[in-house]
Amino acid sequence: MSQTPTKPRSFQSIILALQNYWAAQGCAMLQPYDMEVGAGTFHPATTLRSLGTQPWAAAYVQPSRRPTDGRYGENPNRLQHYYQYQVLIKPSPPNLQELYLGSLAAIGIEMELHDIRFVEDDWESPTLGAWGLGWEVWCDGMEVSQFTYFQQVGGQDCHPVSGELTYGLERLAMYVLGVDHVMDMPFNDPDALIPLTYRDVFKQTEEEYARWNFDTANTEVLLRQFEEAEAHCKMILEQPHLDPKTGKRIIMVHPAYDQCIKASHIFNLLDARGVISVTERQAYIGRVRSLSKLCADAFVQTDAGGWSEDAA
């Protein structure tokens, strides 16, 4: 926090500045989760680790997919694939707001010239059975982050409470870099040997996925995959805790949670294909939620979830 930040020149320099900043605050620098998710919250480092009593501090970039937001790369602000920067600290430290403001300074926002505001925005994820209270953070009228104190995840009360920070990286970077269209944003340094823009990296994929998401994804296959992931998740968690091969107590929460994430993403794809009616929508969300609840219940039975032999 001590060095004066240099004005960032590219998308990646902002990501790197955030990484450095949160590493300096003592967070574990994790990597993106290797599955398709709708938001950084779905990473087990947030969803599962916000449960139970064990302390936790992690930060990571998470590629996120929202099929319905695809605009073939033409909309200046909307993408079906984008990056979130996620920080989760448990228990939430008393100076989390100050730490957060420090991160804005670290990416080159001159704090004395801007108007930063914490505006009420309660967070709720019906698919995760989770909610929290907090704000959207405004910088000169623009939402640059989401700031949440988790109260419940997977239907479980959070004790202690985690503080979660989510930065929409493209939007934040566009603001800091003064870019109007996301595709014009320099991805690496404009003076690099091979300068690349966001367009060079993602324009084609946005087109490909938009077409696939909206028109091509085979809904029958997806519907089947949804059912399979759901059944799979339940099956995994129904296994006895004691592994017959090793004789160890192994609850397979993460494999089960992978299936929950899968079901959630497939639901998003089905939604984008427009085959889910308003009433069915609620039912699907409810089904994903019951999976995440099962996973949450199972996680608090594990070591990482704060389970101990003596207490049990």
Next chain:
Amino acid sequence: MSDLLIELFSEEIPARMQARAAQDLQKLVTNGLVEAGLTYASAAAFSTPRRLALTVEGMLDASPAVVEERKGPKADAPEKAIEGFLRGAGLTRDQLEERDTPKGKILFAKINKPGRPAAEIVAEVLETTIRNFPWPKSMRWGSGSLKWVRPLHSIVCILTGEDGAEIVPMEIDGIQSGDITYGHRFLAPDVIKVTGFEDYEAKLARAKVVLRADARAETILNDANNLAFASGMEVVEDAGLLAEVAGLVEWPVVLMGNIADDFLGLPPEVLQTSMKEHQKFFSVRNPKTGRIERFITVANRTTADEGATILAGNEKVLSARLADAKFFWENDLRVATSKDGMATWVKALENVTFHNKLGTQAELIERMAVLAGELAPMVGAKKEEAMEAARVAKADLSSEMVYEFPELQGLMGRYYASAAGMSDAIAAAAQEHYAPLGPSDDVPTAPVSVAVALAEKIDKLTGFWAIDEKPTGSKDPFALRRAALGVIRILVENELVFSFSAVVHTSYAKIINSVVNTIAVFKEHKIGSGDTAYETYSLVGGLDELDGGLVDEILFTEFKGRQEGVGHHEGTWVGDDKATLRQLDSVEKIKADLLSFLHDRLKVYLKDQGIRHDIIDACIAMEGNDDLTLLVKRARALSETLKTDDGENLIQGFKRANNILTQAEEADGVEYSYGADVKFAETDEERALFKALDDAEAVITPAMEKQDFTTAMSAMADLRGPVDAFFDAVQVNSDNPTVRRNRLNLLSRIRSICSSVADLTLITG
């Protein structure tokens, strides 16, 4: 005497909760203090985004000592009972007093409760207040268990007396009370030590915090008006937004920005809504062009560049927002003016559920169209135009603009319908068919709008009545009371004369079709001739008679289907659907229920206009009470009549006649209703009454045929003189049976003539 200052300093409190929280803080703390014996002279509470503050002035330094007397057991009660009493009172046996009472010697204890110092009481009351604070939503943080709206950081709690300020020591979940607070988050974040309320408010002001929300609002309003005025513009007033913005800043700095020319062509409501909802901007209008051309934003700080960076940022965000709005607007206009036009949107509503038992929005629209068509001739609209208007009215629900800004529904429909080249009447109906939205909202008056507005509301009422989702107590999730009041006001204020029940009948037939269609069984299996079968049944009187037969057949087929793996529905929906079908009441019952619901709403509506309940009841009891306009006319005329001396007294005469008659009829076991003849009259008064009744009848009967209640009732009130004179002079129960019978039959004429205008027996007093 001393003064108390409390400040609860936290992370940012949602703007909408601040004012209420300040009131609650004041109420809870002062109530607690008074309850404990600490009275005070005055109190006031304040809020900013980061703090709640309370000042209590002229408070006692300690609660007064009190002596409490407690009645115990009898003096000769068992030892155990006395011991228990002593333990409770904290006394010994010799400190008790024996008193003779009618019930014998009884023990009394006098307990001296010494006064307690204010600090002790304040600490207790504040802790209870914090732990039980009625936030609409509260949360935990860190490892603690305390709940507050957002993390609570520090507590100022000081008592200031003649000797200076003193901290009231207390601790709650690790937060120690003290005498320090903090200034503005960015402009003056340093620690501030305070000694009392005046000092606190002054030091905060120096640290760029305006403590009073109304002062912040005033600054915002004045500065905004001045800025706008200086450029020849005016701020569009918005009290709700002003209060909210005053809750978002501790140090308001008003800035005015430009809306890029590209967006000035958007409808002003779109500009205003987008700026307000997303950005909390005030709209600034150019009075010369009538357009919204600028905006006011309120920052929470001053900057070295005088807000230039902040304003540039806000303008940029606004441009992105308005680019979205413009994109929606242009896309929507393209659809509205395309070959299929707004029908494209209605088609899309086939996939949008209105209610899971009442079908889709598209079905609703079709029902509305049929109903509006039926209503059209009664309200003076052309049938085809009313039907088209109903089909267009809700199309905008599929538009991109309304998806983004639901509050613009109707208004956008009007713009789009105009753009699509529809008549002004149809375009207006798109906006006006939602009206009236509240008791003070204008009712539509244009015939096409009236037809569609009535169709929308009557369909809603009939539909939710048919599936038994009526309002109960304070629960009215579908706003059916508002719909009923809407129907009443549209009919009455436009003086529309027609039978409400007949319209409900038409509506019901359509509703039943939708309800049946929502049941998946029908879609998948098409039992028999499907819809037609149900249509027939529903029209003859509800689905009651289906109980044993068709319903079970449907359910059995579905059950078989499931066994064979045809159906893929889960859970208990078969049972639910069975219940749904069986819940459907017969159309006659629904008509009666709905009418009585409307009558109840009508009573509320008329009571607000000064018409008494019993007057309305007397009118409701008459035939044709499902014509609300007539009902109201009748009630108004009766109310006016009863305000006159004659009217009021005639009621007494009528009641007297009615009582005598009823008693005689009960005693004699006959009904006196016919055959009064003037030739049996013995007195002048009697003959005068015959004449008066003949005269009144000659006026009232034709007047009633013309539904001219005022004339009829005035003629009725004219009977007061002859009726009074008759009772003064004549003994009805004459010894001569012929004369008696004739007089009773005469009374019966009073009854029948008066009863032709309203059921006057229901008038009280």
